[in-house]
Amino acid sequence: MRYLDPRADLTFKKVFGEHPDLVISFLNALLPFDDDNRVESVEYIPTELVPDNPLKKNSIVDVRCKDQRGRQFLVEMQMIWSEEFKQRVLFNASKAYVRQLDKRENYDLLQPVYSLNLVNDVFEPELKEYYHHYDIVNVEHSDRVIEGLHLVFVELPKFKPHNFSERKMQVLWLRYLTEMGDAREVPKELLDNPEVKKACDILEESSYSPAQLEGYEKFWDIVRTEKTYFNSARKHGFAEGRAEGRAEGRAEGRAEGRAEGRAEGRAEGRAEGARDEKMRMAKKLKEIGLSNGQIADTTGLTVKEIEEL
Template identity: 65%
Template sequence: MRYLDPKADLTFKRVFGEHPDLVMSLLNALLPLDPDQVVTEIEYLPVELVPDNPLRKNSIVDVRCRDNRGRVFLVEMQMIWTPEFKQRVLFNASKAYVRQLNSGEQYELLQPVYSLNLVNDIFEADLNGEYYHYYRLVHVEHTDKVIEGLHLVFVELPKFTPHNYSEKKMQVLWLRYLTEINEQTREIPEELLANPELKKAVNALEESAFTDAQLAGYEKFWDIISVEKTLFNGAERRGMAKGLAEGRAEGRAEGRAEGHKEVARNLKKAGIPTAIIMQSTNLSEKEIEEL
């Protein structure tokens, strides 16, 4: 039996965008919810109109849903980390929070928005072993004082190891599902198959469940991810080296800017539409035209 990687656009949306029970299980396992806050029912919300291309803003795939209490949940898989991603997550969560109210409605109708972000990259290297990061609005000096509304969770998948939080069984099982299964997997761990929800999610990854066209798109997804990551990392290193060689204190910032431009230049040569390049590099249309 051959399985596909659950982190790809095609598979992630197949598992979590088509099976309410599975996305509910994921949310209950990975979000900081009290026992009386468990998600028991959801409805899917329309995904924002974005280009159907894995290059969009570093290949984000997402699922949006709302439960019977009115709470909104945003679930995203981020394949390549960039510093701008946190701002994008905050922007999207804030937008989802604001959009709950129509003109003239009362603020007390607002329900919390939870943003769960699974990152297939390490972005907090100095926090060794800590892969789970939970942000919310708290009083700086009295952290028990909280302004409810936005809950942002980031999970660094490469840092996860099964023994980190052994007491949180479902959290461990879902993270093992996301980190241990890929194209090389031939035998699924018994611990995953023993759980009905995880077994269902595993079955959804069987290669035989996808058409030839879908499989071709799956392979293309990973090809683009590989090219984009190589271009971005290589360009960033060269740009940073140039800034340091010139002795500038702002070398890192300039290096990152140079990296974005080089990525855009290569994508432009490859015939990628300008709109996609803008979303992948944060460059303006004019800047791209001048390259």
């Protein structure tokens, strides 16, 4: 029997966007809650956050819900990292926080917003930890926190289930995300837990229609295309930057000139190379059939730039 990858858009939303018991277990395992603050029930709310300015693109998250206290949870699976993703996460969380009130209500009614982001890429290579929790804190006294926004990022490639007893459910859910990709059988430890077993059963290929499976394969085609273009842009930018930097440095013939030439050349080369690759990627994603908004999220280009292609 074949199991689909839970990180795909189709499966991730089906598992955590249609089964309250599973998203409750997932949130309690991955968010920094003690026993007194655990999520007990959830209500799904629309995932589309429409911007105040109608000229700006909508911002989409995979799963959005609130619990019995009114706390909101935004859950997103991100396959490829880009620095723009941080700003998108902050935007979505801030928008959800602000929209809790209208002009007649008091600020003390505001409830926290938790943004949980599973990233299938490494974006903090210098840090050994896979789990990153961001709050609004006093720089000199980090124990002084302004409640409201809580951002959590998980680097899935860094996760290694070394200690199974520590935060057992977190380990199980992260194993589910990292080990069930197109698996033929389910690890026993996942089957032994009722919630994770249920999530595994949802991934059975036989549960999906031909149209859904076609969309599933198309999703992975898009991911592979994006990765190819991003990697190509990085390599192109570095190579062009080094070449231009060396040329300018030799022409100047001075130590200062060489240093400045290399620095400027690398910067300009990376910028130009990355932009060229973004434009080529956007054209490819247009051919695949993605909307201008989705392409803008993926490439960092503006909708206007994409419309002009």
